[in-house]
Amino acid sequence: MSRSEESHALLLKACADTGLSAAGAEPIRIGENALWRLPHQIVARIARPGQAAAAARELAVARWLHDCEVPAVQPLDHLREPLDVDGHPVTFWHELPPHRPGTATDIAPLLRRLHELPVPAIPLGYLDPFVRLAARIDGATTLDSEQRQWLRDRLTALETAWSSLPTGMLTSVIHGDAWGGNVAVTPTTAYLLDFERTSLGPPEWDLTATAVGYGTFGTVSDSEYAAFCDAYGVDVMAWAGYTVLRDIRELRVTCFALQHAAADPARHRAEAHHRLACIREQNGPRPWGWAAVG
Incomplete structure (x- = not known):
């Protein structure tokens, strides 16, 4: 099984557990962490095993930055903690509008x-x-x-x-x-x-x-x-x-x-x-x- 296929299998489990749709999911990047684009402007992030604490910290930091009015990508409101899928922490984020990398x-x-x-x-x-x-x-x-x-x-x-x-x-x-x-x-x-x-x-x-x-x-x-x-x-x-x-x-x-x-x-x-x-x-x-x- 390729890394992309393995990541997609984890994505399907995560979406089944959360009730989110994985129909037509598209890979954005498959690296040490995998990013997938889901319907309804949602992005799933699948982290490496053993990174649950880091994933929870990412969610907390993003919400804190929002409270401080610093523009930052934002997680879904109702999924407050990372989801554990076969040891991989999975988090869900609002997709940003079309954009370019920063200078x-x-x-x-x-x-x-x-x-x-x-x-x-x-x-x-x-x-x-x-x-x-x-x-x-x-x-x-x-x-x-x-x-x-x-x-x-x-x-x-x-x-x-x-x-x-x-x-x-x-x-x-x-x-x-x-x-x-x-x-x-x-x-x-x-x-x-x-x-x-x-x-x-x-x-x-x-x-x-x-x-x-x-x-x-x-x-x-x-x-x-x-x-x-x-x-x-x-x-x-x-x-x-x-x-x-x-x-x-x-x-x-x-x-x-x-x-x-x-x-x-x-x-x-x-x-x-x-x-x-x-x-x-x-x-x-x-x-x-x-x-x-x-």
């Missing part, structure tokens, strides 16, 4: 509003930027032993650096994965999406996502980055702790590519190993022009 200038005002909010009475926990990295390194089958050990040593060094970051902005609620794909822009409104990694942490972590797009990937232009900094009011690249957060993000997206390379070497090995060579300082200075993976 750096779309993201900045939303992040500023989010970071200024009082901390809610939701068990958010503190950001762990290293989640799943050790497992991804261990499972990266395209690595040789020397490359794997380098990544393990790099992870250890960055964990140490993270524990002693210099003083920055005050801890706040952060999105955790603040890139353009997690902002949906309609003709009238920009909405935040995907609260799987929302937590307490340094606001600089959210800002670093766009800074890495600019300085590492080369996908954010000079003018776009300047507009992002102007809209938010801070240039995170000027902060003394920026290089630590940048290096952690670069390690994360390299390990993400290596995970894909293990599953499909023909498609993803070249990009994953290009990224690895870059963070090992073997491919010249940034930006490195990394290509999207996924």
Whole structure:
């Protein structure tokens, strides 16, 4: 059974349990999490096993943002908790109007509003930027032993650096994965999406996502980055702790590519190993022009 077929089977069970119709359900994205479009402008989100607490937190964060008048995708009112379907948490959301992904200038005002909010009475926990990295390194089958050990040593060094970051902005609620794909822009409104990694942490972590797009990937232009900094009011690249957060993000997206390379070497090995060579300082200075993976 393919991942899509397995996901569809879970969707049918979830809809049967909730009384929602799955007639003509269309896959939006089948990845680590699966999104399905249902009738009546409803979207089902099927998460990985073991993610029930994260799914419940996503629902709570979305409702809290709505109460704070921050535009965000909203869950169905009558389904207050994730549904457990064979160990997979399933949540249901209102579909947004037709939209495009966000740009750096779309993201900045939303992040500023989010970071200024009082901390809610939701068990958010503190950001762990290293989640799943050790497992991804261990499972990266395209690595040789020397490359794997380098990544393990790099992870250890960055964990140490993270524990002693210099003083920055005050801890706040952060999105955790603040890139353009997690902002949906309609003709009238920009909405935040995907609260799987929302937590307490340094606001600089959210800002670093766009800074890495600019300085590492080369996908954010000079003018776009300047507009992002102007809209938010801070240039995170000027902060003394920026290089630590940048290096952690670069390690994360390299390990993400290596995970894909293990599953499909023909498609993803070249990009994953290009990224690895870059963070090992073997491919010249940034930006490195990394290509999207996924």
